[in-house]
Structures are given as structure tokens and as C-alpha cells.
Amino acid sequence: MTRKLIALDLDGTTLNADSKLNQPTIQTMQRLQAAGHVVSIITGRSYQGSQAIYDGLQLTSPMINFNGSLGHLPHQEWASEYQFTLNKAIVLALVKYREQLGINEIIAENKNSTMTAGQDLIAGKFFPEIANSPRLTPETLTRNPNSLVLLVQLDKRSAIIDWINDRFGDLVDVGVWGGPNAILEITSKGVHKAKGVAYLADYFKISRENIIAFGDEHNDLEMLQYAGLGVAMHNGTTAIKAAADDVTPYDNDQNGVARYLNDYFEIAE
CATH class of the missing domain: 3.30.1240.10 (Hypothetical Protein, Haloacid Dehalogenase-like Hydrolase; Chain: A; domain 2)
Structure with missing residues (x-):
């Protein structure tokens, strides 16, 4: 199977209605990472506000925070770290x-x-x-x-x-x-989640058609449009669903992302 970059929004997408991780989500992401895919959090949240989720998923990939303004590798130095700032x-x-x-x-x-x-x-x-x-x-x-x-x-x-x-x-x-x-x-100006996703895809030498991105809100729009497969959440906004290539059959409280990926990669439950 070709290596994929799986780009995950957090709130309303990877996280449940209580802003926590469900166990099936953790298991799916660990399986995909172990299989050689790059699973990466692409969030509007700060690093402080997303570090526990990164650790909960046991990810080893770089993370994108502040809607594309910061790309870094949690817990270690990364020579390719980047940031955009405001005057x-x-x-x-x-x-x-x-x-x-x-x-x-x-x-x-x-x-x-x-x-x-x-x-x-x-x-x-x-x-x-x-x-x-x-x-x-x-x-x-x-x-x-x-x-x-x-x-x-x-x-x-x-x-x-x-x-x-x-x-x-x-x-x-x-x-x-x-x-x-x-x-x-x-x-x-001009910084959004797609900037971060494109940066990671370039770093890992993964082409656009091998990017799968998930989101539910306006700040996910550019990322879903950039990805080869942009997937809106069942609970996403009308505008995001209209712009996406596909919509998850289940919402964020029903492990919508994990179930979609299990089907896509034909992972046995």
C-alpha cells in the first residue's frame, strides 16, 4: 500500500463531543502509523492545548499548530521546524x-x-x-x-x-x-492549514493524491481542498461538506474518522 499522509483536525473531528479521544480512534491511528503511514495532527489549537492528545495517540510525526503557523516535532528538536508570526x-x-x-x-x-x-x-x-x-x-x-x-x-x-x-x-x-x-x-496573511499539510507532504515526499485530510469547520477548508481526498465530518458545517470529496457516515462522537479509515484501509475491526 502506498504511504499516505493522514491529516487530522482535532475539535469536532478526531475528538469526541467531550473533546477527548475514544479508544477506537487511538487504536486505528496507532495501527496506521505502525503500517508506515504518516498520521499528523493539523489543528488551530496551541501546542499546549494539543500535546496531551498527540501523546494519547502515541504519534511520532510532526504536528501543525495555530492553523498552519507552527510546524514542529513534539518533545524533540527538529531541524525542519517552521513558524509564521504576527508583527x-x-x-x-x-x-x-x-x-x-x-x-x-x-x-x-x-x-x-x-x-x-x-x-x-x-x-x-x-x-x-x-x-x-x-x-x-x-x-x-x-x-x-x-x-x-x-x-x-x-x-x-x-x-x-x-x-x-x-x-x-x-x-x-x-x-x-x-x-x-x-x-x-x-x-x-495567507497562512492556513493547507500550508502545514503541504509542508509535511513535501518533507515526507508524499504526493497530494496520497493525502487524506479530515475536518469539520471553516478553518479546515483549504486543507480539505488541497488533499487528494478531503473528508468532511458527518457533523461538519454545510459549507465544508459541500467543498469536501467525501463525508464520513458517522460523526465525531461515533468515531467517524476511525471508522472511515478502517473502511478505507480495510482494517479488520
Whole structure:
């Protein structure tokens, strides 16, 4: 069997409804990795927010964090590690006008650090790494972050996006989280999950037609379109399903990814 690159989104895809790994998922990924395929996590999450899942799957592959902004090999040095960053002047402008714009909390992250300005009641649910994180100020922000997340007031969301695009639109892209929570993700211009997947495919000398990618949300779009086989989750958004090559018969709570891969590779249960 030709070696495949299997690209896994985490939330709503590889993880169940409680954001945990189910045992069948762990077993399937370990089997595929043992068979010589490259199983790689491609997530919007930080390294801190995804390291336990990487370890739970017992992966040995590089991981892509912050929607393509960071590619690295967990727990060890990797000569091919890469990162894209945001100019800290952009971050400090948002910190300065945070309250005026209607931004409840700003979260700036790098591979091993998280800083926050302001606070939001739901932030800890999505970003457990912000607990006890240092404050984000002009004094403490000494380097350009990989990723910036804004928890904003819903009625101000469009105006905030316009404000960012008017000033920094040639430098950054603004992603909008689906669902009821008003969360914006800011990345370096043109950086998305497909960048990370393409980088890994090149590194492992795996052609595009041998990439299988799974996702459920808007930030998976470019990755699913880039992959030879882009698979949307049964529980994915309407737009993602429309753009995908296939849709899993089962959702993320029913081990949809594992079942799909077991069928694809004809792995006996």
C-alpha cells in the first residue's frame, strides 16, 4: 500500500463531543502509523492545548499548530521546524483599543507561551492554557506571536473585523469561529492549514493524491481542498461538506474518522 499522509483536525473531528479521544480512534491511528503511514495532527489549537492528545495517540510525526503557523516535532528538536508570526505592533494596537472596540479578551500565543489581556467568561473552556497566564502588555510582549485569538462582543464583531482589515489587511487574515461564540482568529496573511499539510507532504515526499485530510469547520477548508481526498465530518458545517470529496457516515462522537479509515484501509475491526 502506498504511504499516505493522514491529516487530522482535532475539535469536532478526531475528538469526541467531550473533546477527548475514544479508544477506537487511538487504536486505528496507532495501527496506521505502525503500517508506515504518516498520521499528523493539523489543528488551530496551541501546542499546549494539543500535546496531551498527540501523546494519547502515541504519534511520532510532526504536528501543525495555530492553523498552519507552527510546524514542529513534539518533545524533540527538529531541524525542519517552521513558524509564521504576527508583527507585535498589530497585537499592541489591539491591546490599546481593546475596550473601545468591544474585545473582551486577547490571547497571544507562541509554541511555549500564552499571554492575555482582558478576560472573558467562556475563554477557559476553549483555551485551558490561559489559566494563570501572564498579562499581555507592551512591556511583556517581547516577541512576535504565532497566533492571536480575540473573544469579542457579538454585536461588535463585524466592526472589529473591518477595523483590523482596514489597518492590517495586507498583513493578516481574520478567521471567524462558527457557533454561538464570538471568537476571531488572526493569522499571518495567507497562512492556513493547507500550508502545514503541504509542508509535511513535501518533507515526507508524499504526493497530494496520497493525502487524506479530515475536518469539520471553516478553518479546515483549504486543507480539505488541497488533499487528494478531503473528508468532511458527518457533523461538519454545510459549507465544508459541500467543498469536501467525501463525508464520513458517522460523526465525531461515533468515531467517524476511525471508522472511515478502517473502511478505507480495510482494517479488520
